[in-house]
Amino acid sequence: QRHRELALLRAIAATPGQIRRLLGREALVVGAAAGVLGVLAGLPLADWLHGRFIDMGAIPVTLERTAGVFPACAALVVTLVGAWAAARISGRRIARIRPAEAMAESAVERGPARGRIVAGLVLFAGGAALVGVLSVLRTEAAATPVTFLAVVVSATAVSLLGPYLVRFASVLLAGPLRAVGAGGSLATANIRGNSARMASVVTPLTLLIGMTCTVLFVQPTLGDAARAQARDGVRATWVLAAQGPGVPSEAAGAVRGAPGVTAATEVVRTTVRVGLDKYQAQGVTQAGLARTWDPDVTSGSLTAFTHGHDTAAISELAADRLGLRPGSALRLHLGDGTPASLTVAAVYRRGLGFGDLTLPHDLLARHMDNPLAATVLVAGHGSRDELAAALQRFPGLSVLSAETADRLQADRQQENAAVNYCAMGLILAFTAIAVVNTLAMSVSERIREFAMLRLAGATRRQVLRMLRAEALSVLLISTALGSGIALAVLTAFSIGMTGSAAPSVLPLLYATVVGAAALLALAATALPGRLALRARPAETAMSRQ
Structure with a gap:
């Protein structure tokens, strides 16, 4: 400028x-x-x-x-x-x-330098490579930083190649913009003739939409896949849940004696260390486990796990990472640092829903600060009233259907996701400020241009219509680029973490993101534009010579 x-x-x-x-x-x-x-x-x-x-x-x-x-x-x-x-x-x-x-x-306006084009192509290739790497990462700790790095690298490539992308988009948008009238024709000419300026506006909007969509849909993609696996793997008719720290073993014993109950599995959850890495682990009581739980065993036997006190079951992803199979020795450190050596009895597919490691309940509970069960899975044909009667001595416990427990788990995941949203909100707010600043400065520097248009016969309304058409064009380009980046990254993340190329995208939330971007773009264009058009055209044109 x-x-x-x-x-x-x-x-x-x-x-x-x-x-x-x-x-x-x-x-x-x-x-x-x-x-x-x-x-x-x-x-x-x-x-x-x-x-x-x-x-x-x-x-x-x-x-x-x-x-x-x-x-x-x-x-x-x-x-x-x-x-x-x-x-x-x-x-x-x-x-x-x-x-x-x-x-x-x-x-x-000078065209993009050759070095900028080369750098843009290199970063585009780098973004594509990161997306490819993301599709083979199997742990959240490894995938999360690569996810957001891929968005930033891809958005940077868009910023460097922006003038060419804007020119290409202007060809596609020429027809619809002509239908707007004189303002649309002026907007088309401006987009083609000032592609570098328009690209500087497209870049922050692309980053805003791409980063926001990625932040909002990464956790639902992972959470929905985990809940789906847990939902498919829980065979229990009822689930015991506690309002306090957990379900005591005495309550689980009382339920086992209730009429119609065939099995009650106590589940505790914690993290353990294998080498230097942390893994999510659950401890389950092994008696009658097959009646309440189906982790989709792919090798080994769940029966071998339920009949051994020094055995473990492990997810496919963890088994691949650690190089284990049925019969291998698993050496780990429990929650309090106590070393343990177990034999892998089964490898299962539903690791997102049930954790990477499944160990005997008593072994895990002895080395936890809170040994109470997070939930108790109850199988059988006993009624809710019969189970409630068996739990009269234990206030604060509730008997839930498997469907209700699943809905409560979804609510808890939403609460946990709020922490990530709050932390990432600062980055998104910074990007939104960059969008407003860039748009406002882009309009403010065009005061002389607006004055010349007014002197050439354009009305104030036509100039404002031209600005709105330009803002909508920039928004369409940014939405296409940002959504494309987010979709590619989220699909790769979903393939790596869940094995399915189907990220969880909420249409209403996506529409809210695009609507917020549109509101920012239109407001940051219209307000400076109205201020720029207040001065008399002749005086503005002369003062800017």
Whole structure:
């Protein structure tokens, strides 16, 4: 936007070094002001986030928040260095070329440099490679960082190749835009003639839509697959749940003696370590296990697991990662650090629904802070009233159908996902600010253009209609690119984690994301546009000469 100003400085004998120092010092001044304001705003925001995470149960109440000098200084330094480097890099060409060339370049839009195109193609290939890697990752800890890295790399490729993508899209949108009238024709000409400027607006919107969709649909994809596996694998008629810390073993024993009950399986859940890696594990009582639980055994035997006190069952994904099979020795450390050596008796498919490792209940419970069962699976033809009567001595316990227990599990997953949404909300808010800033600046720099259109006979309404048509075009391009990036990443994530190329996408939530992006785009275009059109066209055109 400042090429014309900098070109004039070069024309009146400013040296390249003076231009670079001017830009660098301006960036340091602006960066210092922004950094200080950001630090002051970050302190109360950190306090609010700390309270929210406590309310959600993500961190304990006893974990106090501390505010030291180092984080504030580090944030300020990063802001200054980033602003200075960005200003020096973006002004490098205008400071290096001859003054006459600088004046010529300021008058017309220059096409993308060859290095930018090469970098864009490299990053596009890198994004595709990350998507391919994501499709073979089997653990959430490994897949999550790659998921968001793939979105960022792909969005960066869009930013570098943006002018070409915008020109291609303008050809597709030319017909619909002509139907809008004169404003649509002007919008088509602007998109084609100023593809670099339009690409700078498309990039943050693409990142906003792509990142938001990825954040919102990663957890549902994983949670729905886990619930589906658990739903298919639970054979129990009833599920005992507790409002307190868990279901005591005495309550499970009382249920086993109730009329019509054929089996009651106590389930405790924790994490164990195999080597340096953590794995989700569950402990189950082994008597009558086949009547309440079906993990879809693919090798080995569930019977061998139920008849051994030093045996374990393991999911296919964990077995592949650890190189285990039925008969192999599994060496692990329990929750309190106690080492244990077990023999793998069965390998099962439904690891998302039941955890990577299944161990004997007593072994796991002895080494947990809370040995009470998270749930008790009850098989048989006993009625709810008969089970409730057997549990009269145990207040706080409830008898649920398998369907009700599944719905409660879905609610708990939604609560856990709220923690991730809150943390990622900061990134999305930053991206939204970038979208508004970019759109507002893109409109504000076109005051002279609007004045010339008015002098050529265009009405104020036609110019505003042109801006709306441009904003909608940018939104369509960004939605297509952002949705495409998110769909590719989510599909690869689903293949790797669930084995199915069917990510869970909620249509209403997706429509909300696109609607919010549209609201941002239209508001950030319309408001600066109305302000720019308040001045008289003749005065604006003369003052901008």
